[in-house]
Amino acid sequence: MKHLLSIADLSREDIESIHDLTDNFVEVSRRQIPKVPALRGKTVVSLFYEDSTRTRISFETAAKRLGADTMTFSVSSSSVKKGESLRDTIDTIGAMGIDAVVVRHQSAGVPWQLTRWTDAAVINGGDGWHEHPTQALLDTYTIRERLGTLDGRHIAIVGDIKHSRVARSNVLAFTALGAEVTLVAPPTLLPPSLEGWPVRVSHDLDSILPKVDVCYLLRMQRERMTEALVPTLREYTATYGLTRRRADLLAPRALVMHPGPMNRGVEIAAEVSDLPTATMVEQVSNGVAVRMAVLFLLLGSGTRAEAARVVADA
């Protein structure tokens, strides 16, 4: 594997082997000095056209824990502001001799375009509404840790599916690993076509909640109101928010997940996010280990045996 662009490019076995590698790196993260020299001498650049402190820091932490050098190309203070094109930017960064670039862009497809212009490994850190593959890898890893397997599990993804790269990657990852997926959203927040999506759709959260093993909530963005997609945030919360009352409809061991950042009081009630079945904190910590696994896969040998060796030697 040269790049990580889309969950669609990964087989079930690919995802599972990334999870297996992640197991090794989770252990590293718990150490007093959480660092192994697996990628010493490698350089990883984060190229973030859209603000995302969480994802950027997670990738940079992952790279540093593997001994790689990291650089941040901050778009807001750079030549891009002066009109530099996508191609010129990647040519410039590439000329510095880098091994991987993690790209976050507000437009779908940018990571694919970069692969045409650079020899470095390209990691999709989120492209427009399209995909966010490492988020799906860390989410599935978290579910696997909590529930053992995704096979046969029923997962509801609730909220603004239409504009969500997290939803697109997770639909692919959840179903690849054998889970059943129900999308729960008002019709205005679903993609215009679900042709070819192996999912069911519901507009009735109350009837779905008792049946699911995982309730995966998406962030509801305030700008959706101005686009007439939902009348008010209040009405959204009343119909699709995981309120305290609704959380009681969940099976006792059903997980509550959210990619963050949360709008407490909108898609999720504050008390619900603090339930023991809520996984938000683990998602963040697993995110670093999953990203270590991805970097190791793309820039290192990628084998589990080698991972075990560097982890043990350090």
Add this chain to the structure above:
Amino acid sequence: MPDSSVVIKGGTIVDFNGDRQADIRIVDGVVDSIGEDLGGDRVLDAGGCAVGPGLVDLHTHLRQPGKEEAETVESGARAAAVGGYTCILAMPNTTPAIDSAGVVREVLDLGRTAACDVRTSGAITVDRAGEALAPMAEMAELGVRFFTDDGTGVQDTRLMRRALEYATALDVTLAEHCEDASMAAGGHMHEGEWSSRLGIPGQPAEAEELMVMRDIALARLTGARVHFQHLSTAGSVAMVKAAKSTGLRVSCEATTHHFTLTDAECASYDPVFKVNPPLRPRADVEAVKAGLVDGTIDAIATDHAPHTTETKEAAFDEAPPGMLGLETALALANTELDLDLRQIFGLLSWRPAQLLGVTDVHGGPIEVGRAANLCIFDPTATWTVDPDESVSRSRNNPYRGRQLTGRVRHTVFAGEPVVIDGEPQR
């Protein structure tokens, strides 16, 4: 070489009167004789070729004035000649827009030395802003026969009604880029299965169809001639077919890309496939093809829309829409459509010539005494499209690597061989 003669030798003449094997001798820009074994000062081999009237494009973006780095009247006309065209209609979305007699004169002047006959359309509204009528009579006076705000449709229904009413006194055609702006807002490809999967904001087929529907109603109300530009959906084709059957004065064109490419191309995220109206699903492509075959669609147009490589090397939703078309249109029609050569020349030459009102010199028939505007086309030559070989200034050709059957061998414009063996002569 005003005094020398040119002979097109060994080809089959194809025009709306039928096919016949004959040589053509041209003297002083005019067909001087048609017959067997003609001789002359210069002989162009047309063995195995169809010799048709030069092609006429109803929809060309020449980018001059304003974006000369992407195309000029001269370079666009040269690309047209290489594609077999002897007449092209410049679209008015230049900077400044072609919305006054002054800009019309500028474009026509630039066209006087070009490799084909450059006509221009005029904008319907001032600066194509959709707010006030442009001085149509003043532009019609200079020979403008087509008015359009191409790039956008006229959104204000009342204004479009007035424009159509006003046009009925001028014997001109109003051509509409059908797109309901509020419906299409923010959409960068066709809205459907592919846009949903790719996460690219889409615009539905209905954004086009709503305006086709409205303008058919306005054609009925005003009695004006309405031409629908670049129709791309099954629904649009069906509505125009129905409107024609009730006797309304409507006509339409389809572009080569709308019958040869689908929205699945956008999966590459290559902005070379971004165009407006967007590439559509297979069912729409088939409906456009069927409309070309059954005569609902009057003409094939190119919507040749040059963009520099820099502007197309942007993110898909940030890149400008548009693709090249002049150099590949005839070969694509020949390769992809289940039509004989005479029907194909009809769609690319005499039908658009009639719609544009240029049949005095373009679109045939090929007869003694008529202007020698000819396209000599080898229908069996095979070739592979290489955008880097284009004579356009731009490289945004979506057919890179595509195998095509049929190639323009020579183009004769006003008696002068402007393209010989595929090579532009000026």
